[in-house]
Amino acid sequence: MTPVQWTYLTFGIVVVLALIFDLGLLSKKNEQISIKKALFQTCFWVALSLLFFGYMWFEDGHEAAISYLSAYLMEWSLSIDNIFVFILIFGFFKIKEENYARVLLIGILMAIVFRAVFISIGVVLIHKFSWILYIFGVFLVYTGIKMFTTDHEAEFKPEENAVYRFMNRYMRITTQDPKGKFVIRKHNKAYLTTLSLVVVMLAVTDIIFALDSIPAVFAISQQPVVVYTSNIFAVLGLRSLFFLLRGAVDQFDYLPQGIAIVLIFIGLKMLAEYFIHIPVYASLIVIVLCLGGSILYSVYHQKKELPEREEI
Numbered sequence: 001m002t003p004v005q006w007t008y009l010t011f012g013i014v015v016v017l018a019l020i021f022d023l024g025l026l027s028k029k030n031e032q033i034s035i036k037k038a039l040f041q042t043c044f045w046v047a048l049s050l051l052f053f054g055y056m057w058f059e060d061g062h063e064a065a066i067s068y069l070s071a072y073l074m075e076w077s078l079s080i081d082n083i084f085v086f087i088l089i090f091g092f093f094k095i096k097e098e099n100y101a102r103v104l105l106i107g108i109l110m111a112i113v114f115r116a117v118f119i120s121i122g123v124v125l126i127h128k129f130s131w132i133l134y135i136f137g138v139f140l141v142y143t144g145i146k147m148f149t150t151d152h153e154a155e156f157k158p159e160e161n162a163v164y165r166f167m168n169r170y171m172r173i174t175t176q177d178p179k180g181k182f183v184i185r186k187h188n189k190a191y192l193t194t195l196s197l198v199v200v201m202l203a204v205t206d207i208i209f210a211l212d213s214i215p216a217v218f219a220i221s222q223q224p225v226v227v228y229t230s231n232i233f234a235v236l237g238l239r240s241l242f243f244l245l246r247g248a249v250d251q252f253d254y255l256p257q258g259i260a261i262v263l264i265f266i267g268l269k270m271l272a273e274y275f276i277h278i279p280v281y282a283s284l285i286v287i288v289l290c291l292g293g294s295i296l297y298s299v300y301h302q303k304k305e306l307p308e309r310e311e312i
Helices: 003-025 035-060 062-092 097-128 132-149 162-170 194-220 224-236 238-245 255-272 280-300
Strands: 183-186 189-192
Touching: 003 035, 003 224, 035 062, 035 224, 035 238, 062 097, 062 194, 062 224, 062 238, 062 255, 062 280, 097 132, 097 194, 097 224, 097 238, 132 194, 132 255, 162 194, 194 224, 194 255, 224 238, 255 280
Parallel strands: none
Antiparallel strands: 183 189
16 A cells, blocks of 8 residues: 555544544533533544644655645634634524534534535546646635635624525424424424524535635645545534634634735745745745734734723
């Protein structure tokens, strides 16, 4: 077997065992995940991702390993935007907290399947039409500029979502208490509950975010093993990250600007690749500095100003 084949095999075994450990042994049905447990599970997935980085360094070389780490950090940071939208969706449909974990699990597993399909399509397109990388580059620069200048205070409105409107119009949906069920029977007919609706919306939301993140990963590396592994590790850690950050996600006011700068840099790097080769170390350094700097800046400079009262 080649080193890449060994990497795929090891990755598959690690993911299966980790899912059994995290979802089977650490999670219980209808359990409310505490901050302490979410922190433990987040550390577990991050540590596993970093250990895999070490394995790739040994098996596939330092360049592939650094590309993987850069792509993983990019995906991981974009996950915070996902979490903000997930919170709004759960709140809009009044999902009970004990159902969060199961709904997130199914939605994330669906997202992994869709991402694998998108990545496979991207690999084929790049292999046949190498010039498509320049389209990705232009798209990333445009996305980065748009993200940097967009008012992120504008609230995502689930009731205006196309998926919600389509399902609500053409499918049998019931708003009665699902009691943990995804489908219930009423008048001898099957009805989808709000849990089913939320699962679909979570998966579709992740697909929308993937339209930005997957081209960004291809800009970092065109090796399928790097793109697949970094994406899947980042998405698998999304559930625990949700429970860890759901109360503090609005504290990262300037993170979107940090991500925007990274997207612009990666897009320009892709466009300039024909004239100059920028080492993969540069991407990792820019990603770490921009994301770390935007998080620190958010902590010390809050956008959301509280009304001040003058002392009399």
